[in-house]
Amino acid sequence: MSASEPAAEPVRRARRRNLTLFAAGAAIFAVITVIAVRRGGLLDLPAAPPGVTAESAGLANLNELTTRGRALEALASGQRSDGTPADSALVQTAAGLAAIRRDDSEHGLAMMRTGLGLAPCDLVLGNGYRMAVLQLRRANLAGAARRQTLAGQMPAWLEHEPIATLERLHAEHPCRETALQLALAWVDELILFGALEIKAPANVESVHQLTELLRQEPMYVPALFGRGLNYLNRPARLLWREGIKTAPDAASHDLGLCVAIGRRVGGAPPQLVATLALALGDAFAKEGHPERARSWWQIAGNTSRDPALTDSIRRRFGWRDDEVLDRLETELASRMLDLDHPLSDLSFMWR
Amino acid sequence: MKIVVPTLRDPRIMLALALTTWTILGQTMLYFNRDLLQIGVALGSACVVDMLLAFVFQRQVLVPISAYITGLSLGILIASNDWRVYFLASAWGVASKYFLRAGNRHFFNPSNFGIVASVVLLRNIATVAPGSQWGGEWRVALLILALGLTMMRRVKRLHLVLAWLGGYLMMSMLRVALGQGGLVFALGPMTGAEFALFTFSMLPDPKTSPPTSGACIVWGLLIAVLDGVLRYFEIRYSMFYALFAFCALLPLFRLAAAARGANETDPWRVAVRVLGKRSEPAR
Numbered sequence: 335m336s337a338s339e340p341a342a343e344p345v346r347r348a349r350r351r352n353l354t355l356f357a358a359g360a361a362i363f364a365v366i367t368v369i370a371v372r373r374g375g376l377l378d379l380p381a382a383p384p385g386v387t388a389e390s391a392g393l394a395n396l397n398e399l400t401t402r403g404r405a406l407e408a409l410a411s412g413q414r415s416d417g418t419p420a421d422s423a424l425v426q427t428a429a430g431l432a433a434i435r436r437d438d439s440e441h442g443l444a445m446m447r448t449g450l451g452l453a454p455c456d457l458v459l460g461n462g463y464r465m466a467v468l469q470l471r472r473a474n475l476a477g478a479a480r481r482q483t484l485a486g487q488m489p490a491w492l493e494h495e496p497i498a499t500l501e502r503l504h505a506e507h508p509c510r511e512t513a514l515q516l517a518l519a520w521v522d523e524l525i526l527f528g529a530l531e532i533k534a535p536a537n538v539e540s541v542h543q544l545t546e547l548l549r550q551e552p553m554y555v556p557a558l559f560g561r562g563l564n565y566l567n568r569p570a571r572l573l574w575r576e577g578i579k580t581a582p583d584a585a586s587h588d589l590g591l592c593v594a595i596g597r598r599v600g601g602a603p604p605q606l607v608a609t610l611a612l613a614l615g616d617a618f619a620k621e622g623h624p625e626r627a628r629s630w631w632q633i634a635g636n637t638s639r640d641p642a643l644t645d646s647i648r649r650r651f652g653w654r655d656d657e658v659l660d661r662l663e664t665e666l667a668s669r670m671l672d673l674d675h676p677l678s679d680l681s682f683m684w685r
Numbered sequence: 686m687k688i689v690v691p692t693l694r695d696p697r698i699m700l701a702l703a704l705t706t707w708t709i710l711g712q713t714m715l716y717f718n719r720d721l722l723q724i725g726v727a728l729g730s731a732c733v734v735d736m737l738l739a740f741v742f743q744r745q746v747l748v749p750i751s752a753y754i755t756g757l758s759l760g761i762l763i764a765s766n767d768w769r770v771y772f773l774a775s776a777w778g779v780a781s782k783y784f785l786r787a788g789n790r791h792f793f794n795p796s797n798f799g800i801v802a803s804v805v806l807l808r809n810i811a812t813v814a815p816g817s818q819w820g821g822e823w824r825v826a827l828l829i830l831a832l833g834l835t836m837m838r839r840v841k842r843l844h845l846v847l848a849w850l851g852g853y854l855m856m857s858m859l860r861v862a863l864g865q866g867g868l869v870f871a872l873g874p875m876t877g878a879e880f881a882l883f884t885f886s887m888l889p890d891p892k893t894s895p896p897t898s899g900a901c902i903v904w905g906l907l908i909a910v911l912d913g914v915l916r917y918f919e920i921r922y923s924m925f926y927a928l929f930a931f932c933a934l935l936p937l938f939r940l941a942a943a944a945r946g947a948n949e950t951d952p953w954r955v956a957v958r959v960l961g962k963r964s965e966p967a968r
Contacts, residue, residue, distance in 0.1 A: 363855055370861035370868065378867035625919040629870040632877075651764065652812045655921060 379594040380587055386553045388599040392510070393555055396601065399684035402458045410435065423453035427462055434466055440491045443467065447499055454507040457556075460500075460515040461680040467496040468522045468676055475526060496522070510551050514680075517543035518560055521678040525670050530569065540564050541580075555592050556680060559610065562588030563677065566617050567666055585617035608638035609682050612646070616662060619650075624658045688958045689739075689747040696840040697750045700886060703836065704757045707829075711761065711878065719814075723771050724760035731756030731775035731795075738783045751795065752779050758796040758882055763803055764814040770807055774799040787936035794893045794932060796886065801929045804922050813879055813922055826876035833885035842889035845901035849888055852909025860917050883924050895938040897947045904938065907931060 388394040402424065409428030427449030433442030446463050453459055474488050497519045504512040520540035524533050544561040548554065565585035581587070593610050596602045602610075615630030628651065635647045646665070653661045669677055691698055712719060735752030739745045752775075759774045778799025782791040785798075803811040837843040857871035865871070874880050888894070888908070895904050908927045915923035 359851075359855075363858065366855065366858040366862050370858040370871075373864060374861040374867040374871075376867050377869050378861075623919065625916065625921070626866050626870060628921075629866065629873060632873065633869075648764070651814075654808060655919070 377593070380591045382591065382594040382598040383553065386595055386598055388601065390551070390553045391555045391595045391599050393596065393599055393602060396603065396684060399458055403681055403684045406431070406458060406462055421453070423449045423456060423459060426452065427459045431462060431466060434470065439470055440489070443470070443491065443495070450503065454503045455509040455511040457511050457680065458684070460511060463499070464496050464515055464519060464522060465676065465679055467492070468525065471526055510547060510554055510557070513543065513547040514557055514560065517547060517557070518678045518680070521560065521564065524567070525676055525678060537564055537568055553595055555595055556683065558588045558592045562592065562617065563613060566613065566620060567677070569663070583621055586614060586621055589614040589617050604638045605640060605685065606683055608634040608640070608643055611637060612643065615650070616666070619658050619662050624655050627658070686959070687745045689745050690956045691748060691750045692956050695750070696891065697754060699836060699839065701750055701753050703832070704754060704886065708757055708761060719761060723768055724757070726768050727760035727763070727771040727775045728753065728756035730772045731759070731779050734776045734779045738780065742783050754886065755779055755795040755799065758886055759799050762800060762813055762879060762882060763811055765811045767810050770803060770811045773807065774803040774811070777802040787939070790892065792893055792932055792935040794887045794890045794928065797925055797928050797932065800922070800925050823876050826881070829881045833881065836885060837889055840889060840891060842891065842894065842901065844898055845889050845894055845905045846884060848902040848905030849884060849909050852906040853912065856909055856913025860913060863917070865917060880924070883928070887928060893932055893935060895935070896942045900938055900942055904931065
């Protein structure tokens with residue numbers, strides 16, 4: 335008994351020391367965790383205001399938008415829509431779209447304008463009109479390039495579209511949807527004309543209009559997303575005048591707020607969430623946080639298994655830290671050339 | 686001339702089985718999105734190079750179980766559109782066992798060496814696959830964690846892995862507390878295949894980790910701290926770099942352990958048959 339006691343003492347002492355070390359480690363861990371949770375939270379997103387609703391966020395009727403988007407496409411392709419009652423605005427716009435596809439563009443565009451006039455605040459129809467004009471203007475520019483001429487690129491009926499129509503529509507029916515379409519029409523300009531002399535002012539004008547809209551509708555996600563994309567697509571190495579300079583984290587703030595609001599109101603389809611997460615990752619990459627960018631790209635990849643999205647994420651994961659900015663600019667520039675789903679196409683919300 | 690075959694008690698058998706199961710599950714339901722040809726190239730080249738080098742340098746005909754683990758890990762983890770990257774990564778990883786040695790032991794984990802060599806030397810064409818390989822599914826990650834810890838207990842590296850995991854958690858919280866993102870970004874990597882393979886395959890490799898329990902704990906914590914610092918400065922592949930850096934210092938850890946009288950035993954359990962003589966007993 336007496337012989338074993340001195341031998342047991344060092345063991346007890348070592349055990350006590352280990353226990354003390356463990357307790358100290360656990361206490362430090364607990365303190366750091368509390369600070370971490372308070373400071374960063376789960377996703378380190380801007381705080382969504384407590385009163386935000388799906389309606390104020392513009393995310394209330396995504397299913398309806400999906401149905402309407404499909405109905406427009408079905409009617410324009412000469413198919414019957416899936417039993418959804420088609421109002422005259424939809425029928426007229428679809429007929430216009432069909433006419434444009436038959437190369438009766440001027441007449442078709444006029445029919446679309448009539449249809450849009452019947453439902454000026456319809457997001458699907460407004461987007462359809464903008465996209466139709468974008469395709470026509472692009473085709474005209476491509477034709478002029480083929481003919482190697484710069485003169486008379488646009489016919490008169492297309493020269494001032496869609497901005498002229500949308501300005502008139504917004505003056506007559508001021509709603510957030512018309513304001514959004516008008517602001518995005520400037521992004522269409524940015525897509526069509528690659529020269530900085532056009533890109534930069536179009537970007538500034540679009541941001542200005544979206545900021546005005548967000549002053550009245552601060553939680554309107556499509557406007558936040560549009561402004562975030564505008565910031566994201568600003569050439570990173572261009573020097574901006576003091577008056578139009580923005581905070582370095584402007585893009586990630588707007589896109590992050592979209593995600594935060596989306597999480598608060600819920601119900602967004604995976605494809606939409608993935609698109610937002612991918613854009614937010616791009617914003618972080620542009621702001622010089624490649625690791626955080628990769629985390630968001632990964633979240634995008636986990637959210638949707640869309641092959642095109644998976645491919646674009648795999649491309650991004652291949653970028654080295656020192657080349658992220660240049661590769662991202664190239665990626666964003668090539669995104670501008672996407673004919674099937676242009677950057678300003680809102681249909682990603684309901685596709 | 687010796688023929689070296691792992692016995693069923695060899696811890697590598699269990700790891701190889703686990704890796705094979707993970708790869709099959711990954712290819713069929715967990716979104717690994719790996720090209721089978723690329724996995725095949727990594728696996729085949731690792732095994733062939735290992736057998737060749739063992740024959741040339743050690744006059745052994747071996748069943749390349751280590752190379753199998755290395756090849757499969759590299760096949761899963763490396764992402765590249767060029768199949769030659771998989772060959773090179775495997776060859777470099779396996780060759781490091783034969784050419785980079787202190788005394789009579791190698792000190793770099795072959796998979797880790799293959800990855801670091803690839804991402805450093807083949808910068809434009811090799812990268813580590815995105816961590817979403819388990820599909821970002823936390824339940825799968827939890828299952829793998831449970832299975833991995835059980836396995837670590839069997840190979841007597843539980844303390845090392847727990848020290849690494851604890852250190853990683855602590856550093857993650859510290860990074861968030863210092864303003865680097867949210868908890869999801871700090872802890873999210875733990876749900877990926879990259880993290881699981883690192884934690885349960887590379888890090889606890891008995892041949893390339895310190896011989897004593899205390900040193901293992903310090904080793905795991907130090908790697909976690911270096912990884913956390915590298916992550917704070919947004920350096921990619923931080924885990925692999927951290928392990929690589931400490932493996933380079935492993936001979937010093939071994940010297941320190943030897944000075945304290947710690948005996949380093951060979952963890953592998955193999956049956957050796959010397960051609961023309963009777964068999965040596967299995968260890």
